[in-house]
Amino acid sequence: MRSILLRTRIPGPNSQRLLRERERQIPRAVFQVAPVFVAHAHGAVVEDVDGNCFIDFAGGLGALNAGHTPLAVVEAVKHQADKFLHTCFHVAMHKPYVDLARKLNAITPGTHAKKTFFVNSGAEAVENAVKIARCFTKRPAIVCFEHGYHGRTLLTMSLTSKVKPYKFGFGPFAPEIYRLPYPYTYRRPAGMSEKSFVDACLAHTRDFFKTVVAPESVAAVVLELVTGEGGFIVMPRDYARGLAEICGEHKILMIVDEVQTGLGRTGLMFACEHYDLVPDLMTTAKSLAAGLPLAAVTGRAEIMESVHVGGLGGTFGGNPVACAAAIAAIQAIESDHLRARAREIGAQVMQRLNALQKRCRWIGEVRGLGAMIGVELVKSRARKEPHTELAARVVKGCAERGLLILSAGVHSNVIRTLMPLCITHAQVEEGLDVLASVLREGI
Numbered sequence: 071m072r073s074i075l076l077r078t079r080i081p082g083p084n085s086q087r088l089l090r091e092r093e094r095q096i097p098r099a100v101f102q103v104a105p106v107f108v109a110h111a112h113g114a115v116v117e118d119v120d121g122n123c124f125i126d127f128a129g130g131l132g133a134l135n136a137g138h139t140p141l142a143v144v145e146a147v148k149h150q151a152d153k154f155l156h157t158c159f160h161v162a163m164h165k166p167y168v169d170l171a172r173k174l175n176a177i178t179p180g181t182h183a184k185k186t187f188f189v190n191s192g193a194e195a196v197e198n199a200v201k202i203a204r205c206f207t208k209r210p211a212i213v214c215f216e217h218g219y220h221g222r223t224l225l226t227m228s229l230t231s232k233v234k235p236y237k238f239g240f241g242p243f244a245p246e247i248y249r250l251p252y253p254y255t256y257r258r259p260a261g262m263s264e265k266s267f268v269d270a271c272l273a274h275t276r277d278f279f280k281t282v283v284a285p286e287s288v289a290a291v292v293l294e295l296v297t298g299e300g301g302f303i304v305m306p307r308d309y310a311r312g313l314a315e316i317c318g319e320h321k322i323l324m325i326v327d328e329v330q331t332g333l334g335r336t337g338l339m340f341a342c343e344h345y346d347l348v349p350d351l352m353t354t355a356k357s358l359a360a361g362l363p364l365a366a367v368t369g370r371a372e373i374m375e376s377v378h379v380g381g382l383g384g385t386f387g388g389n390p391v392a393c394a395a396a397i398a399a400i401q402a403i404e405s406d407h408l409r410a411r412a413r414e415i416g417a418q419v420m421q422r423l424n425a426l427q428k429r430c431r432w433i434g435e436v437r438g439l440g441a442m443i444g445v446e447l448v449k450s451r452a453r454k455e456p457h458t459e460l461a462a463r464v465v466k467g468c469a470e471r472g473l474l475i476l477s478a479g480v481h482s483n484v485i486r487t488l489m490p491l492c493i494t495h496a497q498v499e500e501g502l503d504v505l506a507s508v509l510r511e512g513i
């Protein structure tokens with residue numbers, strides 16, 4: 071049975087009416103990918119207000135690893151909502167906060183003592199991880215990466231690498247931020263082996279701590295092991311391990327941003343596990359609470375405890391309904407074997423797109439980890455110029471044919487998959503049929 075059902079042209083009349091009202095009431099800066107308004111969503115299917123059904127390869131921007139409205143999460147939310155909605159943890163504490171902290175301390179990499187606290191968004195989690203790292207090390211500088219994305223607050227926007235649209239016009243930026251090139255193997259110099267490239271990147275990183283910033287001034291390196299908004303570039307294992315070694319030599323903390331990669335997306339609970347990396351601090355958000363706003367900083371107990379009483383917190387951080395949702399969402403990821411599903415989905419998508427690459431001259435590279443697959447579109451395989459316009463047409467064309475999908479990358483030329491991990495094999499096939507037909511036509 072097909073999941074995509076189109077009753078009207080996209081957008082349909084009801085979405086069009088809401089779009090006109092949206093344009094009157096909401097600034098255009100708040101961008102949207104698909105011109106539709108949602109009525110219901112379940113599993114991996116979204117139904118709009120005109121009765122059109124879409125397969126979802128976007129997953130609420132990677133926040134729905136456990137799927138739309140997973141039953142256990144919805145029940146947990148209702149159960150908690152019936153009891154109380156909010157107290158503010160600083161005013162009067164509640165058990166869901168403590169239970170979720172214990173769970174994250176247990177499932178994040180490393181057997182050392184850990185502590186966790188909660189905030190509202192991925193950006194806020196990264197911002198707080200930086201605060202904690204500075205407080206613990208008493209050092210000011212932060213190192214981040216080109217192609218990195220960490221959020222839209224002043225500090226995280228400063229850490230983010232894509233200028234337009236995220237930073238343009240919003241400066242001046244936060245000081246003491248230093249940026250390394252990301253080891254982007256697809257764009258390594260022609261003729262260079264991957265191994266030589268990674269060695270050269272590591273040599274450059276060592277030089278960076280002589281030519282750009284002194285290591286004893288650096289509190290932390292903030293990194294994504296697979297860049298999210300940056301185009302699903304997978305950090306080579308040897309680079310990540312070499313970087314960890316350099317950080318260890320200079321007592322620089324490693325903050326691994328698992329906001330997009332975490333909670334099963336890459337086929338393991340956290341991307342760190344693919345690298346045998348144990349970060350000092352880790353940030354999670356997005357799929358943590360199955361779509362409710364919640365984010366966490368988890369870290370070594372001695373680092374987390376270096377901050378004075380009252381130094382961390384906020385009104386809504388660790389809201390009881392969001393914590394209850396997260397406990398149920400993590401349980402669903404574990405008991406529904408969604409990590410194994412992520413690996414199967416990734417293999418299915420890779421196989422289809424690798425086959426398509428032979429017939430579609432615009433596909434430069436298909437890459438990824440688990441179900442986090444990116445397709446880099448280029449104007450010619452030889453010269454690798456980013457094909458930004460095609461990626462925009464693909465996203466639009468897919469939405470018109472019933473597939474919600476996103477682009478990524480500093481040139482917005484990478485199509486990425488962030489489908490709910492409860493998606494069926496048949497739904498993945500159906501979604502890929504749409505993507506393949508749109509890509510082949512180059513619309």
Ligand SMILES: Cc1ncc(COP(=O)(O)O)c(C=O)c1O
Nearest residue numbers: 191192193219220221298329330
């Ligand atoms: C890796 C990463 N870090 C941080 C963020 C910011 O999260 P939020 O949008 O919840 O502030 C994002 C969002 O896309 C992300 O992908």
